[in-house]
Amino acid sequence: MRALRLGLVLASVLLVGPREAPALTVQEAILRAKPAVALVTAEVRADVTMNCGRGLVTVSPRPFVETGTGWFVDGRGWLVTNAHVVDPAYRPRPWVTHELKKKAIEQACVEPVLRERGLMRGLRPDVEEQIRRQASDQALATAKVATFPKITVMLSNGTKLAAEVKKFSPPPVLDNNGRPLPDYGRDLALLRVKDGVYPAIALSRRDVQIGDPVHILGFPGVVLEHELLNQSATLEASVTNGAVSGVKQDAIGQDLVQTDAPAAHGNSGGPAITDDASLVGVMTFVSLSASGAIVQGYNFLIPAKDVAKFLQGTEVKPGESAFNAVWAAGIEALLAERYSTAAAKIDEANRILPGLTDVKRLLADAEEKVKHPPPRPFPWAWATVGVTLLSLGAYGAMWGKRWWKNRYRVQPTQVIGFIERGLSPVLLDVRTKTDYETSPLKLPGAVRLEPEHAATADPHIVREQLIVAYCTSPEEATSARVAAVLRQRGWKDVRILKGGLGGWTNARLPVEAKASLPSIGLEIYKSLSLGDIERRTFKPGEFIFREGDDPRGEAYLIHAGTIEIRRSFDGSEKVLNRQGEGELLGEMALFRKGPRSASAVATADTELLIIKEERLEWLIRNRPQLTVELLRRLSNLVVATDQERAGIVRA
Secondary structure, eight states, rough: HHHHHHHHHHHHHHHSSSSOOOOOOOOHHHHHHHGGGGEEEEEEEEEEESEEEEEEEEEEEOOEEEEEEEEEEETHHHHHOOOHHHHHSSSHHHHHHHHHHHHHHHHIIIIIHHHHOOEEEEEEEEHHHHHHHHHHHHHTTOOOEEEEEEEEEEEHHHHHHHHEEEEEEEOOBBBBTTBBBBTTTOOEEEEEOOOOOOOOOOOOOOOOOOTTTTEEOOOHHHHTOTSSSOOGGGGGGEEEEEEEEHHHHHHHHOOEEEEEOOOOOTTTTEEEEEESEEEEEEEEEEOOOOOEEEEEEEEEEEEEEHHHHHTTSSOOOTOOOOHHHHHHHHHHHHHHOOHHHHHHHHHHHHSTTTTTHHHHHHHHHHHHHHHSSSOOOOHHHHHHHHHHHHHHHHHHHHHHHHHHHTEEEOOHHHHHHHHTTTOOOOOEEEEOOHHHHHOEOOOOOOOOOGGGGTOOOOOOTTTOOOEEEEOGGGGGGHHHHHHHHHOOOOTTEEEEEEHHHHHHHHTTTTOSSSSOHHHHHHHHHHOGGGGGGGGEEOTTEEEEEEEEOTTEEEEEEEESSOEEEEETTTTTEEEEEEEEETTSSSHHHHHHHOSSSEEEEEESSSEEEEEEHHHHHHHHHHHHHHHHHHHHHHHHHHHHHHHHHHHHHHO
8 A cells, every 4th residue: 555655646746746837839929928019109290380482381290100019028017119110209300300391391382382273183293393392492491390209109909108218229220331320229219108007028038049939029011001901900919920040140240130920111129929928039120122122031130138138227127017927827728728717817807907909809709618618528638647647656556566675675786795895794594494404505604593583583793784684485575574573673774685595696696505515516506496496205215217217307406315326237236326415316318318327216315306407408508617517527427437347348
């Protein structure tokens, strides 16, 4: 149960633990940013007093108007746009005044004369141009102009707000020779409108890379002035999409981001966002052909990092807005099909700043889906999560169980590492009495502790000593039981040898024999697991096999007792050899693939370990030292046989 709980905890951590916020969809990123985009208008009205030849007259010509795009950088009423968008109203230039004078001449001088002559505009262009030229020669130089500039910001709900320029970096301007003028700037203007709660766009904190997605928001003139669109075109920003296509520098070495996202006059000052809804740049200028037409695919942005530098020293806190969190939560809920939550959040955003176009549209969508929910498909995602959670829980439980079981276990190589580091671990032999008595091997220097007495016996080991217990029980059960008892008695650092005695010998680490054993027997014992090997017992006088028998693919290791090897000569048996504990018996017939060449008889109570032919072959192939011992044994046998034959010949 502990392991299952651990597994479920691990699964939960994997599924719901801390992770990076998921990326926004393009739709969500644009919806988050759009309410913060506004139409910026720089307007210069004027009263022009002039003399067209009939005395002084004062007229108010049609105002000079420049439109562009701005965006709230701080939800308390701070916007950013291009300097060239507001420049005509911020510092009226002579060319603006000249344009107003020309409009005034049309209104005060040209139109009255045309009416007197009964002519409509365009009916007699030659006469119209003559009147215009005469009026300009007489009135243009002496005209007095009183200008009334203003800058307004219009939100997507139609609200117009008066704006004041709080910081200004002039637009880039070149002289007739193509050299930058002294006031060549960054083309940015910081505007302030009345206090309130407005949406805002945060600045991206990373440098753009070629290929990054770009979405330009703004009010291009081709849309504002389109004859087939109604007034709503002036309220809702348009969006064009593209990618970062290069990083360039302007005439004075200022960085620019090139993009292939389409743009037009009117996009100036608009935000270019990426897929996380943060600003990567401000639209500043497009590319023109020789004829003056816009060449799309080669538009340029002021990088976000330069906008941040421009805002330094001001009160602006980029991206800060009480509106943003509510609006983002509503969008997220709507896209996640949690319509009731979406309706509540979007309605809250609408109460903060009523009537924004995107807010109204999404609110209507959410409310409609609350009333008429769309059919929901089977929740495969949740089903998958559930199955995944259960699977991870099960695997976690298995892992936890394995970890719990092995937390005190050490590999034989780790024990060698303890020894090499000078920890001097005590190797504690805790095999059961039966296993201990039947196996002739032990680990070098091991201390014997009978597991039955672990709770009471004194192993004569200091409490701080590192102890490694070993046994031959399946899954080290005896070692685990003894280790737990010793830890309860105060020996805190008690480990369990993984694999026990068999694991140690399989790692080809040295062992000791409890009694004197032939080297071949020692090597075979090191390679056998006594728990899963067949045993046979024989009483004194019983034949183990007879001369001429089929070997049946078996050889034997004498585990206890003694055996005589007998062979018939001229009708009588002769004892060829006597073998005892640890000797290999009957392997010759396996090598020869023939019948037994002699008989084997027990001369005392004897126990044999059965070694099958395939097991013996595997041992020979994989245990080099055993192979060496077998070769040595066969060599001795050949020599003995040769000597025996020589004796017979001499006789």
